[in-house]
Amino acid sequence: xxxxxxxxxxxxxxxxxxxxxxxxxxxxxxxxxxxxxxxxxxxxxxxxxxxxxxxxxxxxxxxxxxxxxxxxxxxxxxxxxxxxxxxxxx
Numbered sequence: 001x002x003x004x005x006x007x008x009x010x011x012x013x014x015x016x017x018x019x020x021x022x023x024x025x026x027x028x029x030x031x032x033x034x035x036x037x038x039x040x041x042x043x044x045x046x047x048x049x050x051x052x053x054x055x056x057x058x059x060x061x062x063x064x065x066x067x068x069x070x071x072x073x074x075x076x077x078x079x080x081x082x083x084x085x086x087x088x089x090x
Contacts (some may be wrong), residue, residue: 002053007064007068010064010067010068011064012059013064014016014060014061014063014064014067015056015061015064016056017056017060018053018055018056018059018060018063019052019055019056019057019060020056022051022052022055023048023049023051023052023053026048026051026052027044027045027048028045030044030047030048030077041071045055048051066089
């Protein structure tokens with residue numbers, strides 16, 4: 001159960017991180033480019049938050065899965081190495 005909670009916490013952190021970064025980038029694009037011509041400031045902010053949420057949900061989840069898989073592989077390899085060392089010692 002603890003591993004599932006840790007994984008959900010990892011997903012939440014990754015999604016939030018990607019969401020914040022992508023929202024800032026979208027807002028910068030709205031200021032620099034002409035993508036948001038005709039939109040009010042609140043519409044720009046809502047649009048950036050919504051699209052940032054989409055990007056964060058997709059890529060944040062993928063990042064969390066990748067990090068969890070890498071962590072699992074490293075733990076598995078470390079356990080194998082420790083087992084070999086214990087076998088050599090005995």
